[in-house]
Amino acid sequence: MIIDGKKEAANLREEIKNEILEIKKRINKNPNLTVILIGDFTPSQIYVRNKEKNSKEVGITSNIIKYPKEVKEKEVLNKINELNNDKNISGILVQLPLPEQISKEKIINAIDPKKDVDGFNPINVGNLASGYKSIVPCTPLGCLLLIKKFEKNLSGKHAVIIGRSNLNGKPMAQLLLKENCTVTVVHSKTNNLQEECLKADILVAAVGVPNLVKKDWVKSSAIVIDVGINKVGDKIVGDVNFEEIKDNIKAITPVPGGVGPMTIACLLKNTLECFKAHQI
Ligand code: GUN
Secondary structure, rough: OOHHHHHHHHHHHHHHHHHHHHHHHHHHOOOOOEEEEOOOOOOHHHHHHHHHHHHHHHHOEEEEEEOOOOOOOHHHHHHHHHHHHOOOEEEEOOOOOOOOOOOOOHHHOOOHHHEEOOOHHHHHHHHHOOOOOOOOHHHHHHHHHHHHHHOOOOOEEEEEEEOOOOOOHHHHHHHHHHHEEEEEEEEEOOHHHHHHHHOEEEEEEHHHHHOOOOOOHHOOEEEEEEEEOEEEEEEEEOOEHHHHHHHHHHHOOOOOOOOOHHHHHHHHHHHHHHHHHOOO
């Protein structure tokens, strides 16, 4: 079974669009997502353009604030402060990676946790880890929604996550723990990756190594979610060898067309949630 992330994301965007229409009729206000883009890193420019296009399609107004790569950290922090205090802005996203003169830690900490649509601020990270209400990072949230389409009850399932990043692996682990999974997080220093992966009922690969997961790394009863986006020659491939695995697996996401569209749809969902919580 191949999981159609494009279709699932389109369904989610439709729900979001309808809810925004409904709210607009009642109070004549729209959510707003403001994105800060620093420098001219091509993938970031593409992501940001995509975020803007998708926002507009569901009725979220969107603006992009661009800075050259030499911008001073203080200038960006001042802008974030201004956006934090602007009642018309529901969500703030600073596109990563940042140039080296700018501290990622300072930027993430500066964003008001109530407008932190990425869910990267330590207040949101801590709330998620504590099992409290929080804004959940978009990619792991998208992965969970895809998994739950195929497995309603995750209780007792063994989830193996490859990768321990703040963006993906760690929040994914927290979400699956909340679903009562037994969670193993493996990474570059893990002794026997293959052996650990073979235990997975749910395998999430978020490590950035092209085609790392081979067919003898997964049980045929597993659900495989591939977060990887790796450029190999002029092709984009995931962290999982899709061609080897796709015909003998319970469910698998393709790359592209799997997790990617869900990430953006979840960003729209987070923006709407921020808007509803604080601006209606
Ligand atoms: N760069 C790559 N992925 C992301 C993301 O999810 N959020 C932000 N802010 N930057 C990114």
